[in-house]
Amino acid sequence: MQFIDLSREIYHKMPRLLNHPSIVITPYSTHDEIREAEGVKFSSATLSLAIGDHAGTHVDAPVHFNADPGAKAIHELPLEDFYLEAVCLDLSHKELKSDISIADLEAAEKAAGVTIGPRDMVLLHMNFYNRCYDTPGYLTDFPGLTKESAEWLGAKKIAMFGVEAVSPGRPGKNNFEVHMVCRDMGFTHVEGLVNMEALIGKGRFRFIGFPLKIRGGTGSPIRAVAILGQ
Template sequence: MRRIIDLSLTIEDNMPSHKLFQRPVITTHLSHESSKAFNLGVPGDAMTFQTNFIAMLDHVGTHVDAYRHVNPHGATVDEMPLERFVGKAVCFDLRHIPDLGEITRSDMEMAEAKAGVKVDGHIVLLCTGFHKRTYPGLDCVWKNPLLTVEATRWLHERGSMMHGVEGPSTDKPTDNIFAQHRLCRDLGMSHWEWLVNLEELLGKGEFEFFGVPLKFKGGSGSPVRAFAIVAD
């Protein structure tokens, strides 16, 4: 048996976003009631419809960073190969990491042993329980943990070029150093941010992960519908 686990945050009007970014605006553009004025369909069977207006940055909700996000010479999201956004994955249990805590190399080593999967080119998802603790309060913007540069190098040494976290960033919101993002820029790595439901992946071993972006021309990132397929 195989099961699909949805790892995506619902995109809503005025939902929380990164401290530097505007919240999205989502509203009804045309409703079933207002579209009656087009007189579509046939007598006795009108054809009405709804459309929504969406105004948002390409880094809202569950999203992936393109290389261009932090590298002025990096590939945009439409230039990156689709293969980068899917693949074999493992989820690390890091629920002992507190808000504003730091995920270290030692944490990664212990989590790998606990997961029972040796990282070898895997996408690595990091479950700290942060989303369940904080969302949708303001703590979800201001208290996410840090993936340290040592832990990021640990991933790179094992061929893991993509990883994913629960909060709005892999860097602490309490500083403006962005050491993890800068290292990803230098190593050609990237990540998904604001993943949810990662607890459901703990203890599942290796699984298939999908976090494919929209094909925005020149996009610095994109919302994704992230999900995993696990064997039950």
């Protein structure tokens, strides 16, 4: 059994979309502060975290893109939604700022030798993190799904899909439309994944990415992991 860590580190002032809160991590107490209790001296260190519910590698809850009063927040979603059979499609050849078409997905599915089925997690490897992280283009230049290609995934009754980028569709109209497809077809997505190159050619595997139990959360950071060879 092999564990592949698909999660980004969360750190002070890490890149994020400007319509989400800045990530602020500062020391709260340090080992320089010595305390004493019942004659025993000791120290402890803790950090203060101020992050949004879409920080780092995270999943969107339905309430993020659905204004319906019945849309579920992250704490209301069942744990089985985050423990899924998964496949990874290789789209690393896609140019930056390009659209991912239905034909691209069909070709990648065939090349992977898998069949996407109901309740699957579909990971879309675009080699974007390796190409653009720590550059200005990280927030803007990723390939992305279109309304039509997102609907193609939704028609397969998937549970969710995942991307390396900060959004599933390219900035602007595409991204809004992909979110609306998720709303209308009843699935969601993970953003900010890494290390998906390790999953190419591996067939089916297990995806785990449990969210924090944030009451009313519109999303949550997750520790995304792929398990091979179960």
